[in-house]
Amino acid sequence: MTHESPAGVVRRQYLASAAGDLDALRATLAPDVEWKEMAGFPLAGTYRTPEGVTAAVMQQLGKDWDDWTAHDDTYVVDGENVVVLARYTAVNKATGKPIDVRVAHHFVVRGGLIVRFEQFVDTALVRDAMSA
Template structure:
């Protein structure tokens, strides 16, 4: 049995990314990302856009949301493609309003690193939690 902590299998790399995020371990999270990762947050999401560096996105989420967690539920893997059905939970720091929203994440993993990420989420629910 392969140890997922050292495996380069795409689903294992993505599992390490979720675990690092849940543990607020930015160093371990960045270790799963290629230096030129293409990280896309959905249009309408507070951090909407495409980022081309492993830095920045997680820190910005932490600035606006308390206890931001992506709960990974179901993995569907096909070669270098990994789709994860998950949910976000957090509390907006400015309003005190919580979210609990379903999401889908699409990852592309090559040579043991995430090279591409795309988020799909109900942005209206996230925005509603941000409104005072």
């Protein structure tokens, strides 16, 4: 039996998200996951349970945006903490405006599952793309 590294678990989450595979994404999340979308972000709030996270975040992004993708660029790992420097790209369905915005994500991985996530993003750029 191999033990997947915290960075490996996080990478698997990004790959599942990019593929639109919500079952695979949920499989990376702990049953009591705490997922925080940043204040000012359109989906701001704290979500719990793998089903709650995918319903409130990933499925909602799919309703409002075409091709929403989180591109994971750089990983900084310290034990169970994984910080990923990334960027979001997408096109807003209502306005047709694209985004390409830098983000940072902080994950805590314990026992091979993501137990906590916190998003840091320039929310003004995302909201601008949503405004006509």
